[in-house]
Amino acid sequence: MPFLQAARVLLEQEGLRVVGVAASSAEALRRAEELRPEVILVDIRLGDESGFDLARRLADRSQDGAATVILISTHMEADFADLIAESLAQGFLPKPELSAHAIGQIVDGRPGGWPPG
Numbered sequence: 001m002p003f004l005q006a007a008r009v010l011l012e013q014e015g016l017r018v019v020g021v022a023a024s025s026a027e028a029l030r031r032a033e034e035l036r037p038e039v040i041l042v043d044i045r046l047g048d049e050s051g052f053d054l055a056r057r058l059a060d061r062s063q064d065g066a067a068t069v070i071l072i073s074t075h076m077e078a079d080f081a082d083l084i085a086e087s088l089a090q091g092f093l094p095k096p097e098l099s100a101h102a103i104g105q106i107v108d109g110r111p112g113g114w115p116p117g
Contacts, residue, residue, distance in 0.1 A: 014101070016103070024047075037067055041071075051071060070106055071093075072092070
C-alpha cells in the first residue's frame with residue numbers, strides 16, 4: 001500500500017479527518033488554498049522537489065497561523081536537524097512515529113514535538 005494511502009487510513013482510524021492528499025508541490029499549494037486544512041504534513045523528499053521549500057511556501061501562506069506545517073520523513077530528525085531547525089515548519093515526525101497523538105503533541109506544543117526538550 002503506498003504511503004499516502006496507508007497514512008490516510010492510519011490517521012482516520014485514529015480519529016483525524018484527512019481532507020486531501022497531494023503528490024507534488026504545485027498540487028499541495030492548490031489543495032491547501034482550496035481545502036484550508038488545520039494541519040499539513042509535508043514529506044521532506046518529494047522526488048525531484050524539496051519538502052523544505054514546500055513547507056516554507058505553505059508556512060508563508062499561513063502567516064495567520066491557519067495551518068500547522070509538520071515535516072515527515074523516513075529519515076530520523078538527526079539526519080536533517082539543521083534544515084528542520086531552520087525551516088518554518090512547526091514540527092517534524094519520522095514516518096514510523098506518525099500518529100494522531102504525535103501530531104496533536106506538535107500542534108499543542110507539548111513535549112515530544114519538535115523542537116525536542
